[in-house]
Amino acid sequence: MSAKPIRLKIEPLDGSFGAQVTxxxxxxxxxxxxxxxxxxxxxxxxxxxxxxxxxxxxxDVVAVSRCFGPLExxxxxxxxxxxxxxxxxxxxxxxxxxxxxxxxDAGSFWHSDVSFKKCPARATLLYALEVPDEGGDTLFCDMxxxxxxxxxxxxxxxxxxxxxxxxxxxxxxxxRTGTKPRLDSENLRSxxxxxxxxxxxxxxxxxxxxxxxxxxxxxxxxxxxxxxxxLLGEIFDHCLKGQFQMRYRWRPKDVVIWDNAAVxxxxxxxxxxxxxxxxxxxxxxxxxxxx
Ligand code: SIN
Numbered sequence: 001m002s003a004k005p006i007r008l009k010i011e012p013l014d015g016s017f018g019a020q021v022t023x024x025x026x027x028x029x030x031x032x033x034x035x036x037x038x039x040x041x042x043x044x045x046x047x048x049x050x051x052x053x054x055x056x057x058x059x060d061v062v063a064v065s066r067c068f069g070p071l072e073x074x075x076x077x078x079x080x081x082x083x084x085x086x087x088x089x090x091x092x093x094x095x096x097x098x099x100x101x102x103x104x105d106a107g108s109f110w111h112s113d114v115s116f117k118k119c120p121a122r123a124t125l126l127y128a129l130e131v132p133d134e135g136g137d138t139l140f141c142d143m144x145x146x147x148x149x150x151x152x153x154x155x156x157x158x159x160x161x162x163x164x165x166x167x168x169x170x171x172x173x174x175x176r177t178g179t180k181p182r183l184d185s186e187n188l189r190s191x192x193x194x195x196x197x198x199x200x201x202x203x204x205x206x207x208x209x210x211x212x213x214x215x216x217x218x219x220x221x222x223x224x225x226x227x228x229x230x231l232l233g234e235i236f237d238h239c240l241k242g243q244f245q246m247r248y249r250w251r252p253k254d255v256v257i258w259d260n261a262a263v264x265x266x267x268x269x270x271x272x273x274x275x276x277x278x279x280x281x282x283x284x285x286x287x288x289x290x291x
Contacts, residue, residue: 006038010046015246017142017263019046026051026255027060036067043068043123044205047262048140050248051255056127058083058281061255065125065283068257072286075167075191079103081281090126091279092272102279108270109173110141110240111215112260114284116167118194122203122287124265125257131250132276139266140246140258143209146239147199150210158198158210158235165216166193173215195221196290198235202261203288210239211290213264239264250278260287 009022021042029035042049056064058081065071065086073085079102081087091102113121126138147155168188198220200211214236219228248256258265272278 006032006034008035008038008042010042012046013048013050013246013248015140016145016243017046018048018050018140018246018248020050020052022052024051026054026064027056030060030064030067040068043257043259047142047144048246048248048256048258051257052251053253054127054255055253056255058087061125061127061281061283062086064255065123065257065285068123068125069285069287071283074282074284075187076103077187086283088282088284089279090269090282091277092269092274093277093279105269106267106282107170107215107265108267109170109215110139110236110264110266111170111213112143112211112264114260114287115165115196115211115213115216116170116191116194118289120196120287120290121260121284123257123259123285125255125283125285127281128250128252128254128256129279129281131252131254131278131280132272135268135272135276136250136278137268138248138250138256139268140248140263141239141265142244142246142263143211143239144202144207144262146241146244147208147210149244150238155199161198162195162221163198163212163217163232164193164195164219164221165213166218167191167216168193169218170215193218200261200290202259207262209262210235211261212236250280 010019071086074088079089089102090106092104093101113124199208
């Protein structure tokens with residue numbers, strides 16, 4: 001007899017997408033196939049899923065993340081968790097010698113995780129160990145709704161377009177805001193530029209989404225630089241309209257998992273006051289090539 005499908009209690013987050021799931025203990029639920037299937041369904045439908053009040057150790061975070069697919073270490077190895085390179089520590093704390101205890105700002109720019117690789121991240125999971133009472137929110141942008149709302153003529157023009165994504169562009173963007181480059185030349189060589197469709201079909205649902213972002217996307221292939229820049233500018237202005245955005249306000253012990261084929265996101269940690277501590281663990285769930 002096949003297992004009865006589970007229905008989770010799901011409530012919308014503020015905005016037109018994203019959901020909060022309650023009544024689930026992830027440390028145990030991850031062992032139950034029907035729970036994992038229900039979470040996966042929520043993830044596909046809502047793009048961003050928050051599960052509050054979770055008591056997790058680092059092994060649990062890895063195991064829960066693995067329910068969504070294989071994991072990979074982040075290209076930036078300096079802030080891997082001491083017990084596993086599969087967990088990146090995001091933190092603005094420093095130790096007694098003044099050394100950073102984690103990556104202070106994982107990306108206060110709009111991006112889709114790991115779009116600089118041929119196999120970008122399917123999903124990202126964050127677990128909040130400590131968060132300030134105010135600040136350090138994460139912003140999300142619904143790239144499926146943004147695609148749906150494009151004028152038909154532009155949709156048609158973009159449908160077969162290819163864009164180039166390059167990690168090196170992140171450091172250029174960061175440099176403009178006064179942040180130091182994150183990767184040394186050896187790290188950079190391991191992430192050469194890659195190509196992805198501008199309009200990407202979701203690998204599971206088949207729904208179309210815009211798959212370009214201001215951090216890693218450098219140009220549209222086959223276009224003059226100025227033409228490509230103006231097209232990307234037009235797309236980003238469109239996506240970043242308030243109607244496609246959602247702000248997630250963290251609480252300690254929150255787990256948030258998001259679908260990088262459906263949303264882009266931006267941290268706001270660049271503006272966090274140094275006296276307000278924020279420490280999260282992050283995993284990256286590997287996706288498939290986009291074409
Ligand atoms: C990220 O960009 O992956 C992290 C987001 C955050 O720290 O809010």
